[in-house]
Amino acid sequence: MLIRKWLPAAMFLMCFAFILALSAHAEENDLFDTRETVFKMNDPNALINGKKVVLQVPPTTINNYTFVPLRSVSDAIGANLTRKSDEIRLSYEGVTVEITVGRAEAFVQSNPVRLEQPPVVIKGTTMVPLRFIVNSLGLDLRYEPSTKEIRISSKIKKTPEPIDEDQPGNKKDVEEEAPVVRPRMENLTVDYLSANHSNLKSLDKIRLYSFGNTSIAAAKDNQVYILNRDPNKGYQIKKYDPNSADKMSVVASIDERFNFEYSVRDKYKINFSYGEFVPKKLVYNDASDTLYLLGESAAMYPDKLRLAVFSITPEVKMVTYQLENSGFYKLEDSFFSTLDDKTFYYGEPYSKMIYSANRGQALELVNSSPTSDKTQLISTMKDGVLYVYDKKSSTIFKWTGTGLVKHAQIAIHSDSVMHVAASFGYFYLLDDRRVVHRVTSDGKMESYAELGKASFNPGILGVPETSNWKLFGNERLLLDRYTLHMSTDSNGNLFLFDDGILIRVNVYPS
Known part of the structure; x- marks a missing residue:
């Protein structure tokens, strides 16, 4: 009798929690666009944002470090990539990465970072260490050992629709106090x-x-x-x-x-x-x-x-x-x-x-x-x-x-x-x-x-x-x-x- 008495309440709580989870997921989807790139080790076939792409050079291993094609990753996440000779500059979501082919030192936000293996060029394609590029740009990385799939994903914040502050409920009743940031001199x-x-x-x-x-x-x-x-x-x-x-x-x-x-x-x-x-x-x-x-x-x-x-x-x-x-x-x-x-x-x-x-x-x-x-x-x-x-x-x-x-x-x-x-x-x-x-x-x-x-x-x-x-x-x-x-x-x-x-x-x- 006790179980029958509490069963409807338990079912209600489970449903309520499920609805909250769906609501949070929907809210996150409303705020972000998700982009995903799927590579396979030594396989030229890739899946970039749902589209099949054939890579000129597939992901490979160099001295036990996984390398991926830089252009494919940057295009997939919508990063800005510029190149001058062997010097490459990558900008994404406020983060700037500078690398040089053959050089074991890179710069992230102008800060030097030591690379275990430098970027290389294979058959005209610039290959970079996977972990370095993922960590530097704040991307998500998953690896499936059974399928040898490398999944790189990113979430881009959507541009919000303009708000009409004259409409009731849109304008903040209380202005938030902005944190005090001590400005540095523009020129030393x-x-x-x-x-x-x-x-x-x-x-x-x-x-x-x-x-x-x-x-x-x-x-x-x-x-x-x-x-x-x-x-x-x-x-x-x-x-x-x-x-x-x-x-x-x-x-x-x-x-x-x-x-x-x-x-x-x-x-x-x-x-x-x-x-x-x-x-x-x-x-x-x-x-x-x-x-x-x-x-x-x-x-x-x-x-x-x-x-x-x-x-x-x-x-x-x-x-x-x-x-x-x-x-x-x-x-x-x-x-x-x-x-x-x-x-x-x-x-x-x-x-x-x-x-x-x-x-x-x-x-x-x-x-x-x-x-x-x-x-x-x-x-x-x-x-x-x-x-x-x-x-x-x-x-x-x-x-x-x-x-x-x-x-x-x-x-x-x-x-x-x-x-x-x-x-x-x-x-x-x-x-x-x-x-x-x-x-x-x-x-x-x-x-x-x-x-x-x-x-x-x-x-x-x-x-x-x-x-x-x-x-x-x-x-x-x-x-x-x-x-x-x-x-x-x-x-x-x-x-x-x-x-x-x-x-x-x-x-x-x-």
Whole structure:
């Protein structure tokens, strides 16, 4: 009796759900046109949007990768394809793909992508890797192993019919607030912020030097810190602030404030003297607005320090150190970070070890690192989480509290990356085409600034006497792979220390 009582209700619910599914499907069909291409491996007969087509060259396998005819795919989905010699440009639904026959590097939305197999021409037909073209254009792919059928489908949004807003119910009663999108400058401009010669007395305070160890760390509101070696005064940390009267000020010199006492394996103590300190690298913690300076010891005695780290702002103070140990290392390629300015993390790419320490204590080994051998590591923080970029493998790792785990893969070939910077939750990669790419902590990459197209503002910013100067005649950015330093401030503008000159690339309006 109970079953008979509930059976009609169950039948009604099933019918209602079925009607809803049909309604949703019908609504989707009203919004989109579906296009489908059906290929078979090694079969010239294809089905394109319901029509039978004979291909000049059928889908084939090259080095275990499936290749399909590009023209057939582009025509089937309604993409725009242009070709100049071996260079091919494909545009579809706002996505632009650029490929070159025989070249293993392609560009999707101007971002470089490494191909396992390059496009080839077979009997006059351009063949491309199936997975690459499908993933790049956001197409759907299905493969039937039993029939060897390859089904490529796409949904094109239909153009909506115009709405007569005067008709009742058509006009929105409440206007939706559009999201605020911060506009970038249509054309990049470059400002010179310093000088390396003394033609004018007014340039004395903003003069920088190109010898010795140099490092820069951009901070907030177009401010940037510079580690620079003055030939008369030694190493100094300077701060450029466009809102200050002097523009450039000395934040710290290497003096007695860098002296401290450290313990050697809890057996005895040694005094570290500022005279043996060789500064190497600035690190800015944007979460706490704190600047750190990393350096080495030039001393030759046993049990000397390999690494010493000091806070520079708000005060000069030793925060951690590491005793000398065996094995090659390069401080500039290591990462240093902190989430709370109390516990510090340091990663060496050559030993592939991660170290940690509380403030004022020696660094101790925490875990091995899954990063590449002899790579460059750089870190940034996003929403209180530490992320580390491995330059050699183009991989982003995430700190879990006890170790690094792989988090995201970046679609760029490491050999094309000339320089890497990180700040305010993003990684910035400068490639050999002079394009800076911005990468999120999740590995999403966008073309950020084409430095080769930047125009130069004359003179030095904030120095009226130089307003008509052309500093180099034919203005251009040197961007030397081995001497360039790059950083980004909170406004999103790029700072470069390029051939001894501090430069700001204006990505966003002031």
